Amino acid sequence: MTQSIDDRLAELGLTLPEAAAPVAAYVPTVxxxxxxxxxxxxxxxxxxxxxxxxxxxxxxPFAQEAAKRCAMMLLAQARRALDGDLSRIERIVKLGVFVNSAPGFTDQAKVANGASELMIDVLGEPGRHARSAxxxxxxxxxxxxxxxxxIAVR
Structure with a gap:
């Protein structure tokens, strides 16, 4: 992608949130x-x-929007972990998507598309990834x- 990730976010009208602090005994990134x-x-x-x-x-549609917002938070966490330099992202390798589902609900993949499509929209080909839903x-x-x-990084 020749366009910077920050420029692409701006073009899409997206602003990354502040990276959230962990809520239990773990670190947000490794x-x-x-x-x-x-x-x-x-x-x-x-x-x-x-x-x-x-x-x-x-x-x-509500859950797809939620998945998109999770993806934006993933990018915010990446920005923090990479000292503000999202250009260090080489590829999204895999997303693990967990959907709070009623018994009988089987469209988890449709929900996960909210995050997958955002990664592709922002990163282009490097945003294509393996996934579980x-x-x-x-x-x-x-x-x-x-x-x-x-995420593979330089």
Whole structure:
């Protein structure tokens, strides 16, 4: 990608949030062997956690927006871990998407697309990644989605 990531974010009208502090006994990021591992990130909108269960009290578009906001928080965590230099990102290797799902809900992949599409929109080809999209019975603090990442960095 010849355009800077920051320029692409601005072009898309996106502003990354401040990287969230961990809420338990873990660190938000670890760099090892050329890989940046980012702990699970939760979705926030207007300072409030996006909560609920897809297929019960939340619809797919809400959850897709939550996944997009998780992806933005992943990029915010990457920015912090990389001393502000997102150009060090070589490729999004894998996203792990956990969707707070009602029994019988089977469209976790559609929810995960909210994050996947954001990574591709922002990073281009290096944003294409492997992914898992898993339905779970509950997430921390009642979040509707949680996403972690593995990112190749220079």
């Amino acid at each position: 760099i090892h062997g050329g890989l940046l591992h980012i702990s699970g990130q939760l979705p926030f909108q207007d300072g409030a956690l996006m909560t609920g269960r897809v297929g019960e009290d939340r619809e797919i 898993v339905g779970v019975a509950v997430l921390p603090l009642g979040a509707v989605v949680e996403i972690d990442a593995i």
